[in-house]
Amino acid sequence: MKYSIIVPVFNRPDEMAELVESLSVQEAKNFELVVVEDGSSLPCRQVVERYASCMDVAYYAKPNTGRSHTRNYGMERATGDYFLFFDSDCILPPDYMASLNRCMAAEPADCFGGPDRALPTFTPMQKAVNFAMTSFLTTGGIRGSGKVRMEKFHPRSFNMGFSRQVYEKVGGFADMFGEDIDLSIRIAEAGFTTRLYPEVSVYHKRRVNLKKFFRQVYNFGQARIFLYRLHPASLKAVHALPALFVLGEAAVVVLAVIHSPFWLLLPLLYVLLLFTASLVKNRSLKIALLSILTGFIQLNGYGCGFLKAFWNKVLLRKDLEKGDALKKQYNKG
Numbered sequence: 001m002k003y004s005i006i007v008p009v010f011n012r013p014d015e016m017a018e019l020v021e022s023l024s025v026q027e028a029k030n031f032e033l034v035v036v037e038d039g040s041s042l043p044c045r046q047v048v049e050r051y052a053s054c055m056d057v058a059y060y061a062k063p064n065t066g067r068s069h070t071r072n073y074g075m076e077r078a079t080g081d082y083f084l085f086f087d088s089d090c091i092l093p094p095d096y097m098a099s100l101n102r103c104m105a106a107e108p109a110d111c112f113g114g115p116d117r118a119l120p121t122f123t124p125m126q127k128a129v130n131f132a133m134t135s136f137l138t139t140g141g142i143r144g145s146g147k148v149r150m151e152k153f154h155p156r157s158f159n160m161g162f163s164r165q166v167y168e169k170v171g172g173f174a175d176m177f178g179e180d181i182d183l184s185i186r187i188a189e190a191g192f193t194t195r196l197y198p199e200v201s202v203y204h205k206r207r208v209n210l211k212k213f214f215r216q217v218y219n220f221g222q223a224r225i226f227l228y229r230l231h232p233a234s235l236k237a238v239h240a241l242p243a244l245f246v247l248g249e250a251a252v253v254v255l256a257v258i259h260s261p262f263w264l265l266l267p268l269l270y271v272l273l274l275f276t277a278s279l280v281k282n283r284s285l286k287i288a289l290l291s292i293l294t295g296f297i298q299l300n301g302y303g304c305g306f307l308k309a310f311w312n313k314v315l316l317r318k319d320l321e322k323g324d325a326l327k328k329q330y331n332k333g
Contacts, residue, residue: 001104003031003097003161004080008070010037012088013044015205019090024051028097031084032056036074039064068179071157072172084161085180091119091203100161103197110192111162111184113155114200115143125208128290131278132298133206135291138274139298140238153196154184158204166192178223185231213294214301221305225313242303243310249300 005023009016016035023033033055035048039062048059062073075083086092093099103112118130132138143156155161157173157180170186173179188194207213221242228235248266255263271292278291312318 001030001082001101002080003082003084003100004034004075004078005031005084005086006034006036006071006074006078007086007088008036008038008067008074009040009044009088010064010067011040011042013042013047015088016044017047018205019086019088019092020048020051022092022094022096024054025094026092026097027095028101029055030101031097032058032078032080034058034074034078035060036070037061038067038070066175067157068173068175075167075172080164082161082163083167085157085159086202087158087204089205089207090116090158091205093201093203096200096202100197100200103195103200107195108193109195110166111155111160111187111194112197112200113153113160113184113194114197114202116158116202116204119203122203122205123208124284124287124290125294126205127282127284127287128278128294129206129208129213130204131281131287131291132294133204135274135277135281135295137270137277138295140241142238153194154181154188155194155196156180156184159200159202160184162187162192166190176223176226177219178227181223181234182227182230185227185234189231210293210297214297217298217301218305221302221307222309224306225309229313240306242299243306244303245299246303246307 007016007019020033020035023031033048033051035044035058037043037045037060043061045059045061048057051057058077060073060077062070065073071085100112116130116134118127122130134143142153160180166187170183170190170192173183176182184194207216224235224239252263252266274292274295275288278295279285279288282288282291
């Protein structure tokens with residue numbers, strides 16, 4: 001079985017250097033690497049082609065059209081039986097492909113994904129961001145990083161794969177927020193099997209600028225409502241918890257002012273839970289303190305995005321034609 005590893009990239013030559021290096025030392029070599037430069041002003045061609053002697057590499061450059069079109073562009077030119085997707089800020093363990101081969105032999109799947117984690121060499125802030133994105137206390141385990149999850153696992157494009165047959169029947173990524181979850185849902189609705197392979201994980205560096213982190217999770221919150229508009233059954237209680245957290249914060253402040261300051265003990269209890277969970281996981285006082293900050297950014301960013309999109313898209317029913325256009329696109333496919 002041959003895999004086509006497809007990576008869209010935009011102005012990230014340094015990140016690509018780390019990703020491609022990790023691919024070059026894989027124990028199993030049954031893959032090709034397809035890199036698609038999405039209109040970058042800082043191209044990574046030299047970085048990628050440096051490894052052409054030790055693995056099968058294809059590099060393409062095109063005008064900027066966004067990550068969904070770029071991934072689809074890569075699939076149109078890939079030769080593998082399965083397509084694998086990673087973000088440019090990912091690093092693979094040396095046994096990633098070997099572990100994937102074992103999982104696929106033991107429990108085959110049409111579509112699959114794995115969790116993300118942090119390398120010991122990551123900075124304290126990177127580890128704190130990783131905690132905020134993977135902890136059950138902040139995301140309910142829905143990214144597949146723990147044994148307990150509050151929602152069925154949907155592969156995400158930082159670590160996601162599916163067969164060529166899936167692509168030929170379901171199509172590629174839509175041009176929208178939450179495009180990877182949308183595709184995962186469409187794959188399941190088409191009757192294909194989806195599995196989580198917990199041992200097939202990647203190291204995900206992520207951007208550590210807190211302003212960008214807030215914007216990212218804010219967009220994730222909005223995306224959940226966009227997905228609800230397309231797939232009403234996809235919205236679960238766990239997705240609304242950050243929005244309830246934001247409303248709860250506001251209620252606590254009001255109650256503390258007009259009733260009793262003891263209401264502030266509730267958020268302090270949550271602070272203690274975040275601190276303790278991160279301390280146990282990371283064994284670092286500094287990372288545990290930073291995890292309080294990143295945990296609150298994750299919940300407030302996602303919750304605010306969710307609330308804004310719910311107000312505009314569900315209550316005010318704005319931009320209904322965009323959802324209808326996507327549904328027509330699916331039906332044609």
